[in-house]
């Protein structure tokens with residue numbers, strides 16, 4: 001498995017509307033073996049997970065005054081929250097050789113519910129991002145009226161938008177604002 005991909009899936013999960021089982025089914029459209037097993041309690045559990053994960057993406061690990069690494073307070077908050085959630089959603093790793101992927105690790109037992117599987121994957125992915133890439137890799141979209149979160153895998157940690165769509169929307173808005181400012185009153 002690809003832990004970065006799991007972290008990105010966790011961000012996707014935080015971003016999707018989850019009103020009912022259909023919403024969850026369309027979120028899992030590319031993973032039919034999970035989509036086929038969805039129950040209403042998965043939807044409830046994952047709504048809670050969305051609320052639990054969002055603050056990790058919103059914590060701003062800007063450097064402390066005078067420092068250059070991620071700020072200590074935000075780092076501590078991110079680590080503490082992820083550790084609490086890892087304890088709440090225990091990970092049960094096992095080796096699998098299905099499909100063409102060769103032997104690889106899964107993080108939730110076959111009998112685990114869909115919600116437990118997604119929680120274990122997302123939390124392991126995010127924990128590994130924190131340890132391997134740093135706690136300043138989580139972010140939220142800077143476009144007006146967008147609340148989406150993301151994992152920043154850009155080389156210089158400069159990602160500001162959740163999508164190309166938001167990025168170009170923000171560019172157009174900035175262009176209009178400049179043109180309006182330059183126009184004679």
Ligand SMILES: [Zn+2]
Nearest residue numbers: 096098104106
């Ligand atoms: Zn697999």
Ligand SMILES: [Zn+2]
Nearest residue numbers: 141146162166
């Ligand atoms: Zn956005």
